[in-house]
Amino acid sequence: CGVYDGTEVHEAAAVLAALSKHGAEPVMFAPDKAQAHVVDHTAGSEMSQERNVLKESARIARGAVSPLTDLKAADVSAVVFPGGFGAAKNLSDFGFKGADMSVDSEVERILSEFHAAGKPQALCCIAPILAAKVLGKSGVTLTLGNCGAEGDWPYQGSIEAAK
Numbered sequence: 001c002g003v004y005d006g007t008e009v010h011e012a013a014a015v016l017a018a019l020s021k022h023g024a025e026p027v028m029f030a031p032d033k034a035q036a037h038v039v040d041h042t043a044g045s046e047m048s049q050e051r052n053v054l055k056e057s058a059r060i061a062r063g064a065v066s067p068l069t070d071l072k073a074a075d076v077s078a079v080v081f082p083g084g085f086g087a088a089k090n091l092s093d094f095g096f097k098g099a100d101m102s103v104d105s106e107v108e109r110i111l112s113e114f115h116a117a118g119k120p121q122a123l124c125c126i127a128p129i130l131a132a133k134v135l136g137k138s139g140v141t142l143t144l145g146n147c148g149a150e151g152d153w154p155y156q157g158s159i160e161a162a163k
Contacts, residue, residue, distance in 0.1 A: 009084075011083050016061075028063065029066050030057035034052060035052070053090050054067060078120035084125065091107045091130060098161050103134055
């Protein structure tokens with residue numbers, strides 16, 4: 001649960017707050033599977049324990065989180081994927097394989113289903129890499145950071161991988 005092995009908490013909280021402020025009633029979904037790995041956020045090192053993505057998501061959501069398999073485009077207005085390395089490690093394997101990545105089959109289904117339905121999709125931080133892989137040949141337009149000095153844009157390599 002956190003930026004290095006899961007959701008970027010600030011992005012998730014900001015999205016939930018903004019949606020609620022504007023009258024939306026957010027519902028949360030997450031894959032019901034083991035995290036790729038668990039990171040000690042105080043040291044940046046991998047820990048030898050297992051955690052479930054859905055259960056960790058409930059920590060952030062502070063409420064009910066349903067399995068991703070239950071999410072259908074017909075049931076909601078839009079879909080938002082917060083960033084954090086969970087998108088690159090649990091929703092895909094981009095964080096381990098780079099451009100040779102694959103996307104979780106349920107995430108692929110959801111992105112394709114929402115695209116086909118013409119429903120809005122918002123993907124934060126590194127999460128647009130999911131749409132690049134799944135929808136890239138569909139003529140979609142993505143924004144994914146910027147290029148420049150490595151210190152200013154440390155993950156700019158994802159832009160090339162998304163192409």
